[in-house]
Amino acid sequence: MLQRLASLPRSRQIIVWIGLALVLVALPFIDHNDSHFNLLADAGVYVLLALGLNIVVGFAGLLDLGYAAFFAIGSYSYAMLASPQFNIHVPFWVMLFLASGIAAVFGLLLGAPTLRLRGDYLAIVTLGFGEIVPQTFLNLNKYTGGPNGISSLDTPSFFGHPFGFASVPYYYVILALIGVGLFAAYNLRDSRLGRAWMAIREDELAAKHMGINTTTAKLAAFAFGASFSGMAGCIFASKLNLVSPDSFQFSVSVLVLAMLVLGGMGNIPGVIVGSLVLFTVNFIFLPQANNIAASINLHVDFTNYRFFVYGFILVAIMLFKPEGLIPSQQRRAELRAGHAKTEPG
Amino acid sequence: MPLLEMDNVTKMFGGLTAVHNVSFTVEQGAIVAMIGPNGAGKSTIFNLITGIYEPTKGTIEFADHHIEGLPTYQITASGIARTFQNIRLFAFMSALDNVMTGEHARMKAKLWDSLLHTPGQRKEEAQVQARARELLAFVGLEGDAEKYARNLPYGSQRRLEIGRALASEPRLLLLDEPAAGMNPREKEDLMDLIRRIRERGVTVFLIEHDMGLVMNISERVTVLDHGDKIAEGTPAEIRSNQRVIEAYLGKPA
Numbered sequence: 001m002l003q004r005l006a007s008l009p010r011s012r013q014i015i016v017w018i019g020l021a022l023v024l025v026a027l028p029f030i031d032h033n034d035s036h037f038n039l040l041a042d043a044g045v046y047v048l049l050a051l052g053l054n055i056v057v058g059f060a061g062l063l064d065l066g067y068a069a070f071f072a073i074g075s076y077s078y079a080m081l082a083s084p085q086f087n088i089h090v091p092f093w094v095m096l097f098l099a100s101g102i103a104a105v106f107g108l109l110l111g112a113p114t115l116r117l118r119g120d121y122l123a124i125v126t127l128g129f130g131e132i133v134p135q136t137f138l139n140l141n142k143y144t145g146g147p148n149g150i151s152s153l154d155t156p157s158f159f160g161h162p163f164g165f166a167s168v169p170y171y172y173v174i175l176a177l178i179g180v181g182l183f184a185a186y187n188l189r190d191s192r193l194g195r196a197w198m199a200i201r202e203d204e205l206a207a208k209h210m211g212i213n214t215t216t217a218k219l220a221a222f223a224f225g226a227s228f229s230g231m232a233g234c235i236f237a238s239k240l241n242l243v244s245p246d247s248f249q250f251s252v253s254v255l256v257l258a259m260l261v262l263g264g265m266g267n268i269p270g271v272i273v274g275s276l277v278l279f280t281v282n283f284i285f286l287p288q289a290n291n292i293a294a295s296i297n298l299h300v301d302f303t304n305y306r307f308f309v310y311g312f313i314l315v316a317i318m319l320f321k322p323e324g325l326i327p328s329q330q331r332r333a334e335l336r337a338g339h340a341k342t343e344p345g
Numbered sequence: 346m347p348l349l350e351m352d353n354v355t356k357m358f359g360g361l362t363a364v365h366n367v368s369f370t371v372e373q374g375a376i377v378a379m380i381g382p383n384g385a386g387k388s389t390i391f392n393l394i395t396g397i398y399e400p401t402k403g404t405i406e407f408a409d410h411h412i413e414g415l416p417t418y419q420i421t422a423s424g425i426a427r428t429f430q431n432i433r434l435f436a437f438m439s440a441l442d443n444v445m446t447g448e449h450a451r452m453k454a455k456l457w458d459s460l461l462h463t464p465g466q467r468k469e470e471a472q473v474q475a476r477a478r479e480l481l482a483f484v485g486l487e488g489d490a491e492k493y494a495r496n497l498p499y500g501s502q503r504r505l506e507i508g509r510a511l512a513s514e515p516r517l518l519l520l521d522e523p524a525a526g527m528n529p530r531e532k533e534d535l536m537d538l539i540r541r542i543r544e545r546g547v548t549v550f551l552i553e554h555d556m557g558l559v560m561n562i563s564e565r566v567t568v569l570d571h572g573d574k575i576a577e578g579t580p581a582e583i584r585s586n587q588r589v590i591e592a593y594l595g596k597p598a
Binding site for chain 1: 422433434435447449450459509
């Protein structure tokens with residue numbers, strides 16, 4: 001069914017999206033359990049991250065293993081500019097844009113020196129970047145609170161109504177941001193810039209001969225990808241009310257990348273489904289598995305097997321459905337065609 | 346008036362001289378060819394013209410502007426398009442998207458237009474798509490618009506690459522061995538296509554091994570051997586040129 005959804009014409013897809021949005025908006029009026037919306041809001045943060053990484057990796061084909069760095073930058077931006085830390089209190093709504101802008105600037109800073117790199121080499125440099133950023137936040141004790149991070153961040157408010165401890169307001173903000181993210185991702189995909197990205201992904205030399213300035217196109221991909229991540233970081237930090245460097249480890253970058261691979265790289269609905277599936281495994285299924293095991297007197301901590309479960313799921317997907325759960329047509333064709341793609345001579 | 350003028354161009358890779366003091370001109374509106382044995386430096390000449398390489402020495406002028414050392418995308422924008430010896434289509438993009446990508450240099454949409462799909466952007470997208478379909482029809486692929494480039498038969502891929510190159514509205518089209526691997530029937534079609542391209546006002550400069558095609562279609566032929574220009578003239582002159590015959594067949598014992 002999901003497969004068919006992905007292949008619907010664009011107008012139909014929009015109808016499906018609107019229907020889905022209405023259901024999600026109505027949900028808090030039906031379900032009054034706040035903890036559900038806590039989970040959904042957290043899942044939404046990952047959806048936003050995955051949509052952003054999809055621009056870099058899925059559209060432009062630039063393998064980024066340090067994506068969590070931009071998430072960290074967005075989170076710390078909020079923590080430093082909306083907390084008693086420096087007694088600066090920029091409003092949350094301004095910070096959403098500011099954090100994504102700051103992350104985008106860092107996206108450009110990462111992008112600029114890596115423009116000549118491709119594939120494995122680019123992956124290694126982005127990996128390094130992903131390690132440097134949380135390490136920097138860890139060591140800049142004076143500004144970032146070091147290993148303790150920054151706490152008691154400002155609580156967002158909506159026209160004078162503070163969000164408080166309820167999760168529903170965050171859920172709505174995330175929902176709106178995902179809406180904006182979807183709008184941006186679809187528009188970019190079907191545009192001059194989106195075609196330029198795909199051309200670079202397919203054959204960079206030929207892309208240059210189309211008159212594409214590959215430098216600016218790649219930088220744009222890094223900046224857009226990072227801006228999604230910065231926004232996600234901002235809401236993540238405000239919702240958690242604190243930031244600490246260990247929230248942005250390499251495993252976060254890998255998790256988001258795994259979401260893309262699992263769902264279907266390059267395909268927007270696929271990416272969303274992939275992120276929801278892995279989020280469920282990671283934050284709902286594994287903790288629940290512990291409870292179930294405990295109830296039958298089996299004392300195993302399944303959360304320790306998290307990576308085993310990921311690994312197992314990913315290996316299974318790669319074996320049985322290498323193009324992901326809901327692949328883009330390109331990717332399906334590519335993987336079904338084997339590796340016959342000819343290298344340029 | 347020459348459209349393209351190479352003046353004493355030399356390209357060295359370390360100690361290896363790939364192109365040595367080569368000068369020639371391509372006249373506006375002509376169909377010209379460059380021939381030479383494998384490794385003679387023909388593709389290097391194309392790579393020098395399109396900015397993949399920078400000449401070690403010498404100048405390249407296109408429409409009275411120096412283009413040596415310019416980045417490739419600017420050279421494309423200035424009016425030079427090319428195809429590749431080994432086809433380099435965007436394999437997993439549709440034929441239509443390939444040609445639309447070719448129009449990149451002629452599009453005006455800025456980053457914000459792409460992000461927001463402004464009315465101007467929508468209008469331009471529609472025009473670009475209409476033009477791409479026109480070009481697909483021009484190269485005889487109107488029925489294949491939605492197919493992935495890689496799923497097209499070989500001859501169609503060659504034609505799609507030409508269509509994609511034409512999408513940038515070039516004044517000069519460089520074709521790198523366009524007839525390679527084609528059967529006689531496809532070669533006939535190709536010659537017809539090249540003539541129709543010239544009728545559109547595009548100057549055609551081709552590298553080709555197929556002598557039948559070269560002699561049939563081109564007005565002037567330049568011969569390269571080991572990086573040196575050894576002859577230049579009409580097809581008839583080239584056919585009887587002693588140095589050319591030696592380059593291809595070796596010196597008589």
